[in-house]
Amino acid sequence: MSFDLTTDQLDLRARARDLASTLVADNAAEVDRTEQYPWDNVKALTDAGFMGMTVPKELGGPGRSFLEANLVVEEMASYCGPTGRIVVEGNMGAISAIIHYGTKSQQRLAADLVLAGDKPAICITEPDAGSAASLMTTRADKRGDGYIVNGKKHWITGGGVSRLHLIFARVFDEDGSELGIGGFLAIRGEAKGLRIGPREPTMGLRGIPETEVIFEDLEIPADMVLMPPSGFKRGFADLMNAYNSQRVGAGTVALGLAAGAYRNALAFAKQREQFGRPIAEFQGLQWMLADMSVQLEAARALLHKAALSAGHNGSPFPDATLAAQGKIFTSEMALKVTTDALQVFGARGYSRNYPMERLARDARMFTIGGGTAQILRTVVASRILEQKLPQTRDGFSHLAAQAERDARLEAAE
Numbered sequence: 001m002s003f004d005l006t007t008d009q010l011d012l013r014a015r016a017r018d019l020a021s022t023l024v025a026d027n028a029a030e031v032d033r034t035e036q037y038p039w040d041n042v043k044a045l046t047d048a049g050f051m052g053m054t055v056p057k058e059l060g061g062p063g064r065s066f067l068e069a070n071l072v073v074e075e076m077a078s079y080c081g082p083t084g085r086i087v088v089e090g091n092m093g094a095i096s097a098i099i100h101y102g103t104k105s106q107q108r109l110a111a112d113l114v115l116a117g118d119k120p121a122i123c124i125t126e127p128d129a130g131s132a133a134s135l136m137t138t139r140a141d142k143r144g145d146g147y148i149v150n151g152k153k154h155w156i157t158g159g160g161v162s163r164l165h166l167i168f169a170r171v172f173d174e175d176g177s178e179l180g181i182g183g184f185l186a187i188r189g190e191a192k193g194l195r196i197g198p199r200e201p202t203m204g205l206r207g208i209p210e211t212e213v214i215f216e217d218l219e220i221p222a223d224m225v226l227m228p229p230s231g232f233k234r235g236f237a238d239l240m241n242a243y244n245s246q247r248v249g250a251g252t253v254a255l256g257l258a259a260g261a262y263r264n265a266l267a268f269a270k271q272r273e274q275f276g277r278p279i280a281e282f283q284g285l286q287w288m289l290a291d292m293s294v295q296l297e298a299a300r301a302l303l304h305k306a307a308l309s310a311g312h313n314g315s316p317f318p319d320a321t322l323a324a325q326g327k328i329f330t331s332e333m334a335l336k337v338t339t340d341a342l343q344v345f346g347a348r349g350y351s352r353n354y355p356m357e358r359l360a361r362d363a364r365m366f367t368i369g370g371g372t373a374q375i376l377r378t379v380v381a382s383r384i385l386e387q388k389l390p391q392t393r394d395g396f397s398h399l400a401a402q403a404e405r406d407a408r409l410e411a412a413e
């Protein structure tokens, strides 16, 4: 596995840096202040070919790798966290699941949408099923060839701006028997029964709405069912495997935010003078800056390794252990680096006239969203110990399995 970037990848990164350091940088504070989705940035990303980069050539995309998409993510996030996240979801997560698991018509539909600038929404979390995502209660009941979906998701990134939605739901046959968890595709504005609920007032990353998404007898025709390769029974595992691409992407946004904070701190330390000399001449700050650079290099190497693992070990997605390790390390690193970089600015770091407080607020999210740092440690532990580590008291990960067991026990009494 080589970490050397090719000439083409260096050119790609340079093109991304040009856009990030001009339009995206100029809009960043305003996007945060107004809490408006950055449609201008989305248009520029789309025109530059940064949306749908991972879409294969036969579907009209450039067929780039996760690593290449992440090079662009880091550059965008180093100036504007929300724009970095848009590039993640325009290249990873839902779109990757559809490209690898979808039918030809689903692939084409999703490819056309992201290549035109749509950032798909992925709907997993519910008010009572966060870390315990497999205990979701949103249900899809078979009716004829299709399904009727009912339930409520919350904290859905892009609620009200995304068109394509990938909805995770518990699947039931016509006779009411549970089949597992499946993925269902719906397009906002076309699908009847998909309603956007209230928006969360968030601490950071304010340029992207986080909303409830509500399904009220949402009709999903048969051709919009995203069938996981091993069927509904192991559907959750398959869908979460695809989600490993998004975990690497989320880690890369955290990396970009930290890299942006470090870049600002380095420049400020050289220019700001106290005691008649630049503050960069004080060893206390030199060591802080040195520590930041160490953390950034380590995080980048881990994430690149995770991105490059896609396509190995029989999976088109990044390895689950590496993706979790990368997100844990980078999300926690970004908290430290953005806070230390803010410290280098003194009082100015605490002012909303400078980007440091925004970068620190934006970075705070990544130990939470997309699998908390605690849950991802359980993922890593289960892989290195080579055993399942169910978190429910009785070891069941499905409510239906629990209910079945309870009924059996009751009948036996």
Ligand SMILES: Cc1cc2nc3c(=O)[nH]c(=O)nc-3n(C[C@H](O)[C@H](O)[C@H](O)COP(=O)(O)OP(=O)(O)OC[C@H]3O[C@@H](n4cnc5c(N)ncnc54)[C@H](O)[C@@H]3O)c2cc1C
Pocket (backbone or CB within 6 Å): 121, 122, 123, 124, 125, 129, 130, 131, 132, 154, 155, 156, 157, 158, 205, 210, 365, 368, 369, 370, 371, 372, 373, 374, 375, 378, 391
């Ligand atoms: C900005 C943002 C964007 C998001 N975007 C999306 C999205 O687009 N789509 C989507 O589906 N979801 C999204 N989420 C939801 C996110 O994935 C969940 O918030 C996350 O999975 C945690 O769930 P929770 O918030 O309900 O916390 P809880 O599960 O209630 O956890 C609370 C605390 O308990 C800890 N905890 C829980 N169980 C265990 C355990 N077994 N061992 C140790 N610690 C444990 C957690 O680590 C956490 O610290 C987003 C969240 C945020 C903040």
